[in-house]
Amino acid sequence: MNLKRKEAEKLAARTPSFEEMTASLHAGPRLARGMIRETRDVVAYCRKFCDEVVRPQVLELDRGLHEDPDHLPWDFVKKANEWGFYSLWIPRLLGGHGVNFSSLSYAMEEIGSVCLAMANLIGVHYLGFGTLTSSGNARLMRRLAQDVVAGEKSGEPCLISLAITEPGAGTDVEEVDLVDKANLGCQARRVDGGYEVNGSKVFISNGHLSTWHMVISYSDLARPSETTVMMAVKTGMKGFSFGRHEKKMGQRACPASELVFNDCFVPDELVALDDRIAQTFTRSQRETGQQMIDYVVSTSRAAVGAFGVGAARGAYEAALKFASETVVDGELLVNHEWAQCWLAEMLKNVTLGRLAYAETNYANGLYGMFKLLHEEPMFSIMRLTPRFIYERYVAPLLEKPGATAFYRKRSYDGQSSCEQHRTSGLASIAKFAGTDFGIKNCQMALAFMGEAGLRQDRGAEKHLRDAKLLQIYEGTNQLNRLNLFKCLIACGCDGARVFEEKEGGLS
């Protein structure tokens, strides 16, 4: 190859950039070796959990929750607590088990392939915790993590939900570019010593089951992008209550709730982030807001992609089982050539979806939320340091403002715009590809299985009912396509603008 270094660099920087194409290639050599073994054990542990806990009860539970839609499946929730799933991915530094973050996606695929509602119970809890992490507020992170760990010891689960969506604003609150035009109704008004919250949040996964709720609100509804407030609200706090328990098509074991705030006072110690804190960042408040959203959704969208892959896999496995047991036109279905290609297509969907979320997680390890903890020597230090050292020496440090400042500096100021766009763009691909594959495979399984696929007691139809949600939350798949355009296409395309569409022509 007769290339000068400068020339090679220039050519490689051309769209799509070499970095965008090769996150795994860059991440591979830097990954701590222990991660492979640890991830394998996570996958194995999830399989055991599914065999012993989830699979035996999931269809009956689904039926029961149709019979009594208001029932809260505490036994199911407690099982995951007993197995340690709510603290498995919380860093050891904060009292959790500290398993590497990217293994969460593989876990979500495993559990999602059996029951998406259980995957959502666990996954959404980490969405809540991850959102808090994005604020960098080490003291609050420690407080909630301690509650989660204590809940595991006492047998009373402590889950964390994330509340952003409002009755009038769903897509709009997922995007800084849209939020200023949103029809918002939930306000956090600054008062002495904290905020007073009024309004409601809707469709909040795990709402009724959670102890803590990470609530995103705005102190000035006319300037939300500059006045975002992130706070932790605890179930039982004065002025906070649950409203409607939604009647969903699927994922019945994971309730979607309305959260109602009525002069709810949230003290400063529970405020993870607001405009006063945001002013201390290098970037503008608006840019910081977008960076934080990207920081969180780059991990959560990979996980939702993994949910989709789980659905795709569950459907594929149901179809394969059916084909191996059913004689059609005098021959096992699995021996018809067209059926072999049908199943191959389904497995392709599973595999491509998995590659997409895995690649996103490599990018998160290189540039995003996982960066701090995934590389050596940090990875090994975290595992080898005895727990009492954390508790005696490290924990008190987390209470100091310096810890928060360091974390924020490292996470945000240390991330370039290109890196931010790369992870966010890849995450959107993982999200809409994985969830579209999920729906596609569920529909392929039902087309393949005829009437057998339609019976609830055969399991295949539940995958479809559960999976449809995945194309809607964590940003609809349309919003994710637009985010991908914004992050990885618009920058190389002069004159391109997003969310500023002019009407005319065929409108």
Next chain:
Amino acid sequence: MKEGKDRELSLLAKAAGEFGAKVLAPSREENDQYPFGPLFEPALTRAFDLGFLHAGLPENLEGLGDRLAPLCALLENVARDDASMAAVILTTAFAQNILLEAGEEERFKSFAGGSWTWADVLMAAPLFRDPTETAPGLTAEKRGETFVLSGKSDYVVLGGIAKRAVLPALDQAGALGYYLVDLGGWGIRKSGPVFSLGLHACPAADLEFSGAEALSVGKAGDGGKLFRAVSQRFSVAAAAVLSGIMRGSFKEAADYAKKRQQGGKEIIRWSELRMILASMVQGVRSTGMLVTEACRLWDAGDPKRRSAALSAFLHAAEAAISATTDGIQALGGVGYMKDFGQEKRFRDAQHLSAAFGILPRKKLALLKLTMAGE
């Protein structure tokens, strides 16, 4: 489908649409709930009074006649608001037509002539499951003039409610035939309503037979032929139901998009959302045209009517699955909730498409018909 200048069809479509909107829509959510409550009797009574439960019969039996177009117009317009009722009509018509196709008109008249209520007319069948695709679990043994049935027949639509069923079974020689069974008779165990993906208000039951008496329908060994003849014709009717589901989904999506605001304007003003609606329209229009054309060919006795019917169904299945998926998407979070009709339409469309049996195998059947010049 297009009713064109056919006044009779237009009137029928209008009556069916009004019936859907006024009688079915208000209690759609309630009727769809699991565990299933009592059947939606007031709606069935009204459907009976309007003659909808006879729709698949010839005129001399008080039906809409031998033409397929009126039945399809009726089904499509009922299905816009609730496909379950359309499935009740479809199943009954399918079972009735197996009897008629087998030349059993007199026998049919003996129990259905002068029916007084909907309960006398409803008939159960394992809908469109092709008994030649996977062998039925039921055997029929000759005992004098009649037969006795043993074994299982799974997922018999209306099996828990109807007084009679038409079921495929294998005789002692292994020949496939259809049998008429009085479901109130001895030797039959019925499961509760099967909890299924969709069409909840058109419930199915698993039936277990141990020596239940049955009458043979048509000639021994004619089961495959009977099924093909009736199911090919009724695949157009099923396509019409899917077309109705799609139309309902599109209407709800478009109405919502005109009201819901995001990004400072009604979402219909975002061109990506309009693109979703446009894809739905494409599905609605193309399916409507195929159903109309398949009806025309069928009613004209065209030699290619069978392949036209199957093409219409296969297209309708794909289009309805896609359109109803979009139909939820256009509503965002509320589309996933029971309070709106979209999630039900999504389940119903998928259900009806797969209730026909293994879908890709139907494509091979289409090829076979085409290669045979049909």
